[in-house]
Amino acid sequence: EKLILNGRLMDRENASIDIEDRGYQFGDGIYEVVRVYHGRLFTNELHLNRLFLSAEKLSLRIPYTAQELTAQLEKLVEANGVGTGIVYLQFTRGAAKRKHHFPEKSETTYVAYTSELDRPLEKMKKGVKAVLSEDIRWLRCDIKSLNLLGNVLAKQKAVENGCYEAIQHRGETVTEGSSSNVFIVKNDELATHPATNLILNGITRQVLLDICRKQGIPVREEAFTVDDLLGADEVFITSTTSEVMPIVQIDGKMVGDGAPGAVTRKLQHAFEREINGLSAQ
Ligand code: PMP
Structure with a gap:
């Protein structure tokens, strides 16, 4: 089972997130769920549009273009052999000493993983x-x-x-x-x-x-x-x-x-x- 952590494809058991990640402590982040049908992403462009809109509304930096993200997600779906399922992707404001306001410096934490999920x-x-x-x-x-x-x-x-x-x-x-x-x-x-x-x-x-x-x-x-x-x-x-x-x-x-x-x-x-x-x- 592969996932993407900060742009890198890796085994799920090797992935780790800092306990002071702002997603974990404040819910300071955004996500998307994209459907996979026939092994392909469905309406991916619309999901990525909304992702970038959500990021903008929270001044959250996404250090990739939609094209780069799409290529990564397609690779992930293929690596995990997903036929009918979902891709979950999440971006947080990253890890920093716990203070409510935005940290002066933090790197966006980005995770994407897949699940098989039948149509209901x-x-x-x-x-x-x-x-x-x-x-x-x-x-x-x-x-x-x-x-x-x-x-x-x-x-x-x-x-x-x-x-x-x-x-x-x-x-x-x-x-x-x-x-x-x-x-x-x-x-x-x-x-x-x-x-x-x-x-x-x-x-x-x-x-x-x-x-x-x-x-x-x-x-x-x-x-x-x-x-x-x-x-x-x-x-x-x-x-x-x-x-x-x-x-x-x-x-x-x-x-x-x-x-x-x-x-x-x-x-x-x-x-x-x-x-x-x-x-x-
Ligand atoms: N409203 C809320 C609150 C939701 O969580 C979702 C699903 N994420 C939707 C609407 C439906 O959105 P979508 O069709 O993009 O899955």
């Missing part, structure tokens, strides 16, 4: 359950930062209630899942929270919005309420690992008729074509 085909067919959870996170959810305690607590609530995901809301307004974006369908029209500071602008979300534009499916990037959510014909979440995942029950109440809806299924198929288009390149 069974769950996508049947749909999954969700719980509602008050969104207690900070006001820069647009940054894909390592600080995930709000998300961790929300997902834990979901798991404790036998659910797949927690759908977060700030008061009446639905924001996003603990690790996904949320879409509703009402009268064949879609809605999802706009890409503001209150959500992470998911790559799967962006791919899906693109599919809708191309297919002429109406989507409103507008905030909607918990009542809109509970009264929707269909609800689904999107993420790199969950793709287009139907939500068929929320807080024990059925969504629509309790089965994945027609619009959701149509979008699942369209997304699958994107995945498979890759293999034809």
Whole structure:
């Protein structure tokens, strides 16, 4: 099992990180999860764009170009023989004596590793359950930062209630899942929270919005309420690992008729074509 530490491909057991790394002590860093399908990186450019945006918002230096990172990640995927899986990559502000403010001098710590991960085909067919959870996170959810305690607590609530995901809301307004974006369908029209500071602008979300534009499916990037959510014909979440995942029950109440809806299924198929288009390149 190989990984990349600071640009070097090495065996996982040989990698070590300083105990005063700011990622470890402050969560002072950012990450990305990129899907691997057919042994190739999926929508890698969009993920790296977001990575550089997150870095800029935190004045975090990434000492590589997108091209260099892509070449490294491709090498890693090949070295580990990943067919269907993910690449996790993380950049922190590096190791320095523990003080809250930015260190005068520190080298970015960069780690990338892979995991095999199947597509959640069974769950996508049947749909999954969700719980509602008050969104207690900070006001820069647009940054894909390592600080995930709000998300961790929300997902834990979901798991404790036998659910797949927690759908977060700030008061009446639905924001996003603990690790996904949320879409509703009402009268064949879609809605999802706009890409503001209150959500992470998911790559799967962006791919899906693109599919809708191309297919002429109406989507409103507008905030909607918990009542809109509970009264929707269909609800689904999107993420790199969950793709287009139907939500068929929320807080024990059925969504629509309790089965994945027609619009959701149509979008699942369209997304699958994107995945498979890759293999034809
Ligand atoms: N929102 C949050 C809070 C997330 O953690 C994720 C997954 N990382 C998403 C949305 C979905 O983003 P993506 O489609 O890029 O995986």
